[in-house]
Amino acid sequence: MGTVHAKSLDPLPMHGRDLDVHPEDFMETPDQGQDSKQEILENKDVVVQHVNIQGLGRTKEDLLGYEISDVFHAKNLIDVMKRAHVARQRLLRLGIFKDVEVLIDTSEGTDALPNGLDVTFEVTEVKRLTGSYNTMVGNNEGSMVLGLKLPNMLGRAEKLTFQFSYGTKETSYGLSFFKPQPGHFERNLTLNMYKVTGQFPWSSLKETDRGVSAELNFPLGVTNHTLKWEGVWRELGCLARSASFAVREESGHSLKSALSHTVSVDSRNSAIFPSRGALLRINQELAGYTGGDASFLKEDFELQLNRRLFWDSVLSASLWGGMLYPIGGQASCIADRFYLGGPTSVRGFGMYSIGPQSEGDYLGGEAYWAGGLHLYTPLPFRPGKGGFGDLFRTHFFLNAGNLCNLSYGDGPRAHLQKLAECIRWSYGAGIVLRLGNIARLELNYCVPMGVQSGDRWGSGAI
Numbered sequence: 001m002g003t004v005h006a007k008s009l010d011p012l013p014m015h016g017r018d019l020d021v022h023p024e025d026f027m028e029t030p031d032q033g034q035d036s037k038q039e040i041l042e043n044k045d046v047v048v049q050h051v052n053i054q055g056l057g058r059t060k061e062d063l064l065g066y067e068i069s070d071v072f073h074a075k076n077l078i079d080v081m082k083r084a085h086v087a088r089q090r091l092l093r094l095g096i097f098k099d100v101e102v103l104i105d106t107s108e109g110t111d112a113l114p115n116g117l118d119v120t121f122e123v124t125e126v127k128r129l130t131g132s133y134n135t136m137v138g139n140n141e142g143s144m145v146l147g148l149k150l151p152n153m154l155g156r157a158e159k160l161t162f163q164f165s166y167g168t169k170e171t172s173y174g175l176s177f178f179k180p181q182p183g184h185f186e187r188n189l190t191l192n193m194y195k196v197t198g199q200f201p202w203s204s205l206k207e208t209d210r211g212v213s214a215e216l217n218f219p220l221g222v223t224n225h226t227l228k229w230e231g232v233w234r235e236l237g238c239l240a241r242s243a244s245f246a247v248r249e250e251s252g253h254s255l256k257s258a259l260s261h262t263v264s265v266d267s268r269n270s271a272i273f274p275s276r277g278a279l280l281r282i283n284q285e286l287a288g289y290t291g292g293d294a295s296f297l298k299e300d301f302e303l304q305l306n307r308r309l310f311w312d313s314v315l316s317a318s319l320w321g322g323m324l325y326p327i328g329g330q331a332s333c334i335a336d337r338f339y340l341g342g343p344t345s346v347r348g349f350g351m352y353s354i355g356p357q358s359e360g361d362y363l364g365g366e367a368y369w370a371g372g373l374h375l376y377t378p379l380p381f382r383p384g385k386g387g388f389g390d391l392f393r394t395h396f397f398l399n400a401g402n403l404c405n406l407s408y409g410d411g412p413r414a415h416l417q418k419l420a421e422c423i424r425w426s427y428g429a430g431i432v433l434r435l436g437n438i439a440r441l442e443l444n445y446c447v448p449m450g451v452q453s454g455d456r457w458g459s460g461a462i
Helices: 031-043 061-073 077-093 245-250 412-419
Strands: 047-054 097-106 116-125 130-138 141-151 159-167 171-181 184-200 205-220 223-238 252-266 277-292 296-308 314-326 367-377 392-404 424-435 439-449
Touching (some): 047 061, 077 097, 223 245, 223 277, 392 412
Antiparallel strands (some): 141 159, 159 171, 171 184, 184 205, 223 252, 296 314, 367 392, 424 439
């Protein structure tokens, strides 16, 4: 067992006295010579006789058998390299190894074949307990955040995480247990217990949730599915003394027990700056049939299409929509409704400041739609091309949307007509910065249009 620093399998460390293969065979050479060597390696029949894993401590070997078994099916040296690379990525995906190195050597011993190979994975396990500590300042509040993680808790890629946040105003915590199915990491079960407090100044509302949930994730064909049950005790209160009477009426305690199902198809090459591919996500939530005093059916969807154009420019189109249908004659809760407006939906309008409101507090709506058309181009004259400059894009956009409440006895045509009335829209341009594969930062100049009475908006840079 040794410490591993290799992050790629191009080329793999290997020895090949019987196969006449040397590492320099994989270095760049003139095309003709490279093609001939590639052909020789592809036609050189080999047999993978043994696959070994070195460096295991608390990890169970049966878990790893699913991840590396495909290496045995390799037919030539190039195939061995490709399958070993995939196996290495699968091992790292488990989140239980800090480093993984792959060694390919000729077989030795009494049962060794002339064309036999041994593949060895040298792994370094992560620590049994890891922690983090940081402080956060924002929204006139400071907080201390403590996180603890027990990776590979029972030896089969289970993970237990705990996060505790102590703030000047509120205290929150969350405990989560993650369990994947051996051999099918995408099929996993997550159990959560939490207390979290959110402040929503656009509604003068404060919400404290204490709950438990169970979530099952699994792929089915090209789709990914999430089944979830959540039971949450919600405490709603006013954030300010100036809160409207409509918000005060919503204050108090409620219990929500809900089943939800999410299906998604995602062929995008990036979630932050996609240049091709599409995303379709559909979510349904049913509350009330498993207990609690909140009863509703909620449906919403998201669609995104991306296409690369000339000069490295990308055209992106998005559409969102949703409806909330109260069940049993109950009025919907302000915490369950949809909200619209701001840089993530209709730019140029204040955060969640479109639609029904009372005395300056926005109450959300039971139906909404929003769409956007975006054109991303490289910076003019391409400064920093191939490096830092590629993190930036010029951004031209057109956004539109509407949010309202519906009279469900009027029929679908009346619903569509109401959603088509009083459409808010905006257009503008700006610069977008990609922050790794985590987030994006936008600086835009917006011109809001279709502003209605009560909407909060502002033209200019946001």
